[in-house]
Structures are given as C-alpha cells and as structure tokens.
Amino acid sequence: xxxxxxxxxxxxxxxxxxxHELKDADGLGTxxxxxxxxxxSLIMALEAEFQVEFETDDFAELVNIGAIRKRLAEE
Amino acid sequence: MLECIRHLEVGSPGDMRPAEYQxxxxxxxxxxxxxxxxxxxxxxxxxxxxxxxxxxxxxARRSVLAAPWHAPFGQxxxxxLDQSSDFxxxxxxxxxxxxxxxxxxxxxxxxxxxxxxxxxxxxxxxxVDRVVACVEGIRSRSDAPILVANFALPYxxxxxxxxxxxxxxxxxxxxSKANLDLATRIAEVAGVDVWDYAGLVAARGAASWTDQRLxxxxxxxxxxxxxxxxxxxxxxxxxxxxxxxxxCLVLDLDNTIWGGVAGDDGLQGIKLGDDFPGSVFxxxxxxxxxxxxxxxxxxxxxxxxxxxxxxxxxxxxxMLLQWDDFxxxxxxWEPKSQNIRQIADEIGIGIDALAFFDxxxxxxxxxxxxxxxxxxxxxxxxxxxxQDALVRGGYFEAPRLSQEDTKRAGLYRDEARRKTLxxxxxxxxxxxxSLDMQVCIGDASDETxxxxxxxxxxxxxxxxxxxxxxQAALQEMIDSDSYDVRWTSLDDKFGKSGIVGVTITRxxxxxxxxxxxxxxxxxxxRQVEDAMLVDIIETSETRNCVRIEGEFIATAKxxxxxxxxxxxxxxxxxxxxxxxxxxxxxxxxxxxxxxxVCIKRAEK
Numbered sequence: 001x002x003x004x005x006x007x008x009x010x011x012x013x014x015x016x017x018x019x020h021e022l023k024d025a026d027g028l029g030t031x032x033x034x035x036x037x038x039x040x041s042l043i044m045a046l047e048a049e050f051q052v053e054f055e056t057d058d059f060a061e062l063v064n065i066g067a068i069r070k071r072l073a074e075e
Numbered sequence: 076m077l078e079c080i081r082h083l084e085v086g087s088p089g090d091m092r093p094a095e096y097q098x099x100x101x102x103x104x105x106x107x108x109x110x111x112x113x114x115x116x117x118x119x120x121x122x123x124x125x126x127x128x129x130x131x132x133x134x135a136r137r138s139v140l141a142a143p144w145h146a147p148f149g150q151x152x153x154x155x156l157d158q159s160s161d162f163x164x165x166x167x168x169x170x171x172x173x174x175x176x177x178x179x180x181x182x183x184x185x186x187x188x189x190x191x192x193x194x195x196x197x198x199x200x201x202x203v204d205r206v207v208a209c210v211e212g213i214r215s216r217s218d219a220p221i222l223v224a225n226f227a228l229p230y231x232x233x234x235x236x237x238x239x240x241x242x243x244x245x246x247x248x249x250x251s252k253a254n255l256d257l258a259t260r261i262a263e264v265a266g267v268d269v270w271d272y273a274g275l276v277a278a279r280g281a282a283s284w285t286d287q288r289l290x291x292x293x294x295x296x297x298x299x300x301x302x303x304x305x306x307x308x309x310x311x312x313x314x315x316x317x318x319x320x321x322x323c324l325v326l327d328l329d330n331t332i333w334g335g336v337a338g339d340d341g342l343q344g345i346k347l348g349d350d351f352p353g354s355v356f357x358x359x360x361x362x363x364x365x366x367x368x369x370x371x372x373x374x375x376x377x378x379x380x381x382x383x384x385x386x387x388x389x390x391x392x393x394m395l396l397q398w399d400d401f402x403x404x405x406x407x408w409e410p411k412s413q414n415i416r417q418i419a420d421e422i423g424i425g426i427d428a429l430a431f432f433d434x435x436x437x438x439x440x441x442x443x444x445x446x447x448x449x450x451x452x453x454x455x456x457x458x459x460x461x462q463d464a465l466v467r468g469g470y471f472e473a474p475r476l477s478q479e480d481t482k483r484a485g486l487y488r489d490e491a492r493r494k495t496l497x498x499x500x501x502x503x504x505x506x507x508x509s510l511d512m513q514v515c516i517g518d519a520s521d522e523t524x525x526x527x528x529x530x531x532x533x534x535x536x537x538x539x540x541x542x543x544x545x546q547a548a549l550q551e552m553i554d555s556d557s558y559d560v561r562w563t564s565l566d567d568k569f570g571k572s573g574i575v576g577v578t579i580t581r582x583x584x585x586x587x588x589x590x591x592x593x594x595x596x597x598x599x600x601r602q603v604e605d606a607m608l609v610d611i612i613e614t615s616e617t618r619n620c621v622r623i624e625g626e627f628i629a630t631a632k633x634x635x636x637x638x639x640x641x642x643x644x645x646x647x648x649x650x651x652x653x654x655x656x657x658x659x660x661x662x663x664x665x666x667x668x669x670x671x672v673c674i675k676r677a678e679k
Contacts, residue, residue: 014094056291
C-alpha cells in the first residue's frame with residue numbers, strides 16, 4: 001500500500017468512511033470530526049500506523065493534510 | 076447480541092492498531108440501531124475520553140454494548156451534586172469514578188511529606204474523602220453499579236525513585252494505606268467495587284504508563300500504547316461485575332494438566348514435577364487448585380481410557396490435583412460437546428456456566444460449534460502461557476466472594492454422598508427423612524446480604540421471577556417495612572449447605588405478593604421450597620394479610636417451575652405473555668400447605 005493509501009485509510013478510520021479524497025488544505029476544522037479531540041486521536045493513530053514518534057511541536061503543526069504529508073515524507 | 080460483535084473473540088488487546096479500534100468502535104456503535112447499550116458514565120480528574128473506542132471494542136468482545144459518557148473536563152463532584160446536570164439525565168448503567176491524587180494535588184508526590192507542610196497521608200486522605208463522598212452522592216439517587224479506580228503509585232511525578240520505599244512516610248506506603256482505606260470505605264456502600272487501576276499500571280509498567288506529550292497536551296495520563304490494555308482491564312472488570320462468573324472449569328487431561336499423552340507415554344513418561352518441562356504443568360495445576368479454593372467446580376472431559384487416566388491420579392507422585400477434586404468426570408471417546416452437556420446436567424448448572432480448557436484447537440472448535448454457550452477459553456500454543464490464559468479473561472472472577480464460595484467444592488462432594496445414600500434407600504420419603512434435614516429461615520441483614528444478593532444474581536433454574544435486584548435495591552427492601560427479604564439455610568447429616576434460598580415478599584394493603592422465590596438447585600427435590608413457602612404464609616398471617624399472590628415469569632431456564640404455584644393450591648391464574656400470576660387466600664393456604672415432615676425447623 002502506498003503512503004497515500006495508508007494515510008487515507010487512517011483518516012477514514014478516525015473520522016469516518018465518507019472521506020474520499022484528501023486535499024492539502026483540508027484539516028482541523030474543515031474535516032468533520034477533526035476537532036481538538038479528533039486531532040489527538042489522529043496523531044495517535046498516525047504514530048502507530050507509520051511507526052513514527054512526533055515531537056511536541058508537531059502536535060501543533062500537523063493540523064492539515066499538507067503538513068502531515070510533508071512530515072511523513074521526511075521519515 | 077449484535078451480529079458484528081458476535082464474531083469478536085476475546086483477543087490480545089495489542090492485536091489491533093488505534094485506527095482499527097476506532098473504525099471497529101464506530102461500526103459497533105452504528106450497528107446498535109435502537110439499542111442504547113450500557114451507559115458507562117465516567118467521572119475522572121484526567122482525560123479518559125480517548126479510551127472510548129478501545130472500551131467499546133473490548134466491552135463488545137465480552138458481549139457488553141458500552142456507550143461511554145464523560146463529565147465535562149475538570150468536573151468531578153459537580154455533576155453529582157448538581158441534580159440538574161447532564162450526568163443525572165443519563166440512563167446510568169455503570170459509573171466509573173477515577174480520581175488521581177496527582178491531578179488534585181500536583182505537588183503531592185514531589186513536595187509533600189513530613190516536615191513539608193501537609194503530609195502525603197493527609198493529602199491522600201482528602202482524596203479518599205472526596206471519592207467516598209462522590210460515591211455516596213451517586214448512590215443516593217442511582218442503583219447503577221459503581222467502579223472506583225484506586226490510586227496508582229506515581230512514577231513520573233516522583234523525585235525519589237530509588238529510596239521512596241525506604242521512607243515509611245514516602246509515596247509507596249502512603250498510596251498503599253490510601254488504597255486500603257478506600258477499599259474499606261467503599262465496601263460499605265452497596266454495589267461499589269474497586270477498579271484496580273493501581274494493579275493495571277503496575278502490571279503494564281509505571282515507567283511507560285504515561286506519555287508526557289499526551290499528558291501535557293491533553294491531560295491524558297495513559298499512553299496510546301497502553302489504552303487498549305486499560306480498556307481490556309476495565310471491560311473485564313465491568314463484565315465481571317455485571318455477569319455471573321463461570322461456575323465450573325472443564326479440563327482436558329493430556330498436554331493440558333500434564334505434559335504428554337498418558338496412553339502413549341505412560342505413568343513414567345508424562346511430564347509433571349518440579350523441573351522443566353514438568354514444572355510448567357505442576358504450576359498450572361496449582362492455579363487450578365486456586366480456582367477450586369475460590370469455589371470454582373472442576374470437571375474432566377478427556378478422550379482417554381478412564382483406567383489409564385485414573386492411574387496417573389492414583390500413582391503419579393507429583394499430581395497436585397486429586398480425582399476427588401473433580402465434581403464430574405467424563406473420560407471416554409465421545410464428542411466433548413456431548414460430555415460437557417452431560418457434565419452441566421449432572422452438576423445441575425446451566426451450560427453457559429461452564430468454561431472449557433483444552434490444548435487441542437480441534438476439540439475447542441468442536442465444543443464451540445456444538446455448544447456455543449460454553450465459554451471456550453482461547454488456549455495459547457505454549458504450556459507456559461496456560462496459567463495466564465486461564466485467568467486473563469476474568470471468567471472466574473467475582474467482585475466479592477462469599478463464605479459459600481470458598482466451601483463450595485466440599486458442598487458438592489457432600490451432595491455426591493447424598494446421592495449414594497439415595498440409591499440405598501428405597502423410597503424418596505424414607506430417603507428425605509434419613510437425611511436429618513434442618514432448615515433455618517431468617518431476615519436478610521448485613522451479615523447475609525452478600526450471599527442473598529449472589530443467589531439473586533446468579534440463580535437461573537429454581538428462580539420463579541428471575542428479578543435481578545441490585546444490592547442497593549435489595550438494601551432498600553431490607554430497610555423498608557413493606558418488604559420481607561428472607562433467607563433459608565439447610566443443614567443435614569452430611570454437612571451444612573449454608574444459605575440456599577431467598578424469598579422476597581411485598582405487602583400492599585392486605586395482599587402479600589411474592590416478588591422473588593429463589594433456591595439453589597443443589598438442594599432441589601428435598602422439599603426445602605415447601606418450607607420456604609410455608610414461611611411466607613406464616614409471615615403473611617402475622618401481617619394480617621388476606622391473600623398471597625405468586626408469579627411465575629418464564630425464562631429459557633426455569634420451565635420446570637411453570638406449575639409451582641398451581642400444584643400448591645394457588646388458583647385464579649392470569650396469563651400475561653411470559654408471566655402467569657395466581658393467588659390463594661390465607662386460610663386455604665395455612666390449611667393446605669404444611670411444613671414438610673422430613674425437615675426440622677431450626678432456630679437461628
């Protein structure tokens with residue numbers, strides 16, 4: 001599975017199956033369920049899915065798809 | 076039960092990733108449809124809402140449809156004290172109270188201590204007071220079972236990690252004392268039990284319990300990796316509080332309680348003893364005996380020649396389990412599902428009260444498919460993991476054990492001797508007289524409420540209405556003048572059976588209505604039920620009642636009682652769905668129903 005597929009699958013698991021495409025600008029506040037609590041759930045899910053450990057700064061920065069794509073590409 | 080959760084086996088909590096838990100939890104909740112599930116209301120001093128998806132899945136694995144609800148962050152007592160709060164508008168099915176001392180007093184484990192202002196004992200004592208007050212507040216308006224998290228020994232918030240236990244005023248001893256105080260005080264409130272959060276943290280490891288990032292960002296004290304394990308622990312505790320525990324452990328023999336195959340390896344060849352690999356099986360036998368000590372009956376379902384198996388028990392010097400420890404034995408070549416069905420019938424318990432432990436996956440599958448109600452324990456491939464597999468599901472756990480529990484194995488052995496006597500005495504009447512039975516009946520009180528509540532909670536067969544009153548509801552009836560809650564105990568020449576019966580009678584005007592009539596099936600066919608009914612008649616007479624009403628509510632397990640009242644002169648039967656009520660006037664009752672001649676009436 002490509003990184004994009006895994007990302008989409010993780011977001012659908014956390015926020016619901018009606019997510020179909022991910023735009024860079026989508027994120028906290030624009031995707032249903034991605035509120036402050038949903039954000040933490042997503043961060044925890046991404047860490048387990050991609051075997052990464054984000055730094056505390058990442059928690060505040062990874063608030064949209066574009067930022068997450070960029071951060072995961074660095075791994 | 077929901078289709079999607081029927082397929083969920085109890086697995087290892089680490090076997091799914093967070094995303095999978097979240098997705099599965101959503102599927103479970105969405106497919107619940109009109110079923111609201113069990114409202115689990117959480118009052119906590121730290122964030123526990125991230126536990127929800129894990130809790131929903133782990134509860135579903137135990138056939139509980141959980142619907143968690145959380146008080147607003149930072150509110151602990153307020154929702155309970157404010158009678159118009161959202162908390163009180165929930166249909167409370169279960170309440171979790173989780174106060175962490177370090178949330179209330181962030182300095183507690185870092186700065187408090189002798190000579191530094193308030194001592195740790197004082198701070199923790201105040202936490203215990205708050206928890207107890209909160210629990211009492213909930214209990215004043217709700218019957219819902221309550222689980223109270225105890226205090227974990229903090230790790231991150233501790234300046235001394237080396238010598239804390241060297242200091243008798245240090246964190247470890249203060250927390251231990253607070254936990255003892257907490258358990259002692261909540262035991263006085265009906266329907267409240269400890270959720271052993273401290274044990275959970277210790278078992279998983281305090282050093283990795285908290286993820287400091289999640290703690291500081293979200294006030295979540297449980298790391299993501301530990302959430303599934305916390306949920307498993309809480310779900311198992313919830314299920315053990317709600318469901319009666321398994322009553323009987325059915326064991327395979329070869330490669331289960333000893334290593335090797337008796338028929339092939341022989342007495343000398345099987346592995347059992349103090350050295351590896353025999354030590355693994357000896358230690359497993361010790362665990363099994365531990366369950367027996369707590370009142371779990373043991374049975375054997377083994378494909379073997381009985382003589383071969385028996386020889387191991389009689390002649391192997393390292394066998395801890397004895398042939399006599401088993402209440403029912405099926406050693407033959409028939410399918411195990413059939414043998415298990417016979418074991419349930421022989422002991423007189425429902426088949427869903429049996430847990431089956433067998434190293435062979437084919438045998439487990441055969442039992443699962445032919446007797447789906449049997450609890451089939453998922454046995455790992457290596458014998459060193461058997462002990463953990465036996466207990467981790469929590470099937471044999473009950474929040475509190477009564478004296479009867481610890482004596483049960485002996486009680487059933489007495490019953491086997493009675494059966495032997497029965498085969499020697501020709502008529503049933505002669506047999507009953509020869510038993511020298513003595514029945515004692517009294518009002519339920521603090522000393523007997525645990526056993527009374529247990530009979531109400533777990534008796535399925537000899538139970539006319541199967542009303543599962545909570546201990547709190549029971550306490551109210553005991554305290555009320557319009558109810559009698561009576562227990563019945565039985566002794567005979569083979570031993571004491573203890574409390575075997577419970578009746579609850581409600582009095583309205585001059586009518587006595589039998590709300591509950593429950594008897595342990597261990598003492599069936601001994602006319603004890605007639606003694607219990609006569610007691611109700613006599614009590615109703617002293618209360619000047621003119622009529623007694625009895626009710627039978629049919630369930631899958633109590634069909635043998637359908638004619639209980641009709642065969643005892645009750646008339647005017649009214650059928651309403653699964654329920655039939657009938658009545659008898661007090662004069663006919665005292666004229667036609669008499670204390671059984673084979674039973675002596677004992678004084679308390």
